[in-house]
Amino acid sequence: MKPKVFFVIPCFNEEEVLPFTIDRMNEKLNALVEKDLIHQDSKVLFVDDGSGDNTWKLIKSAAQNERFSGVKLSRNCGHQNALMAGMSYAVNFADCVITLDADLQDDINVIDEFIDKFIQGYEIVYGVRSEREVDTFFKRFTAQSFYKLMRFLGVEIVYNHADYRLMSKRAVEYLMRFEERNLFLRGIIPLIGLKSTTVHYKRQKRMAGKTKYPLKKMLAFAFDGITSFSIKPIRYITLAGFLMFALSIIILIYSIIQKIKGDVVPGWTSLSISIWFIGGMQLMALGLIGEYIGKIYKEVKRRPLFLIEEIADESLKEIE
Numbered sequence: 281m282k283p284k285v286f287f288v289i290p291c292f293n294e295e296e297v298l299p300f301t302i303d304r305m306n307e308k309l310n311a312l313v314e315k316d317l318i319h320q321d322s323k324v325l326f327v328d329d330g331s332g333d334n335t336w337k338l339i340k341s342a343a344q345n346e347r348f349s350g351v352k353l354s355r356n357c358g359h360q361n362a363l364m365a366g367m368s369y370a371v372n373f374a375d376c377v378i379t380l381d382a383d384l385q386d387d388i389n390v391i392d393e394f395i396d397k398f399i400q401g402y403e404i405v406y407g408v409r410s411e412r413e414v415d416t417f418f419k420r421f422t423a424q425s426f427y428k429l430m431r432f433l434g435v436e437i438v439y440n441h442a443d444y445r446l447m448s449k450r451a452v453e454y455l456m457r458f459e460e461r462n463l464f465l466r467g468i469i470p471l472i473g474l475k476s477t478t479v480h481y482k483r484q485k486r487m488a489g490k491t492k493y494p495l496k497k498m499l500a501f502a503f504d505g506i507t508s509f510s511i512k513p514i515r516y517i518t519l520a521g522f523l524m525f526a527l528s529i530i531i532l533i534y535s536i537i538q539k540i541k542g543d544v545v546p547g548w549t550s551l552s553i554s555i556w557f558i559g560g561m562q563l564m565a566l567g568l569i570g571e572y573i574g575k576i577y578k579e580v581k582r583r584p585l586f587l588i589e590e591i592a593d594e595s596l597k598e599i600e
């Protein structure tokens with residue numbers, strides 16, 4: 281069976297790079313169809329994420345070719361939401377969806393491998409950057425520290441995987457059951473489960489135009505990712521409070537000994553004890569409140585409790 285593949289490409293002010301992208305994707309799709317790897321109705325779906333330049337015009341004129349289509353969002357909703365918009369639209373027509381960036385930094389030569397994996401039965405295929413030599417030292421360092429920090433905080437993400445991935449129709453439908461408002465796809469998709477694998481590629485240079493992720497946006501993205509997936513920072517506050525409380529007891533003993541020895545200024549003992557004691561108590565109390573907020577935060581996410589991978593009895597398959 282040849283899968284019908286939709287390529288979802290979010291675009292935010294990409295007029296400089298889009299003409300190249302359209303050309304290269306057109307060639308790639310034709311090649312894939314010719315190789316009999318994908319269904320001939322496969323398409324590229326551009327998502328215009330509220331661009332202020334000629335992006336939408338370019339998309340509309342590309343859409344005269346049957347291989348291309350586009351949706352325009354009413355305003356700039358951000359990369360992650362644009363991806364979600366594209367995927368949830370494409371899932372109505374496609375057997376699987378591949379998401380990639382408009383600047384084609386994700387090497388499109390590995391698409392064949394993605395599709396091979398899909399045909400072998402994998403439902404999520406993660407593109408993993410095996411080299412990032414074209415990135416500046418700074419970008420590489422910040423990005424890799426981010427992956428390490430996320431792991432340390434207990435968020436299960438695929439190392440060096442951005443948003444270049446293939447998902448089956450079912451995986452996208454399952455993704456849509458996560459009702460989070462703070463979308464951080466890299467964190468959610470591993471929670472879907474299903475059979476998944478990785479494909480390695482070399483990250484390319486941006487073909488034209490400038491990055492749409494300046495440092496400020498990158499930091500906001502990282503902070504969002506951490507705070508939407510981990511309540512460990514709150515736990516560390518509780519821990520700090522506890523340590524301070526323990527320390528206050530040691531200081532209490534020490535202060536009393538000094539007081540008995542008599543070599544202290546009047547008032548020092550009570551002051552130093554209260555600073556440590558009250559400080560410790562306050563941090564612990566904050567952490568405790570934080571724990572409850574953390575529970576509320578998990579509840580309001582309304583994540584699905586489970587997703588079914590297989591049903592063994594043919595007669596039970598037709599409920600939906």
Ligand code: UDP
Pocket residue numbers: 289290291292293294329356357358359362380381382383385490491492493
């Ligand atoms: N993008 C988007 N909305 C935004 C910011 C970026 O749709 O608000 C898109 C952008 O057009 C590109 C992709 O997200 O297709 C990745 O952005 P970029 O290549 O600038 O990021 P970098 O590769 O530098 O991390």
Ligand code: MG
Pocket residue numbers: 381383385486491
């Ligand atoms: Mg890029």
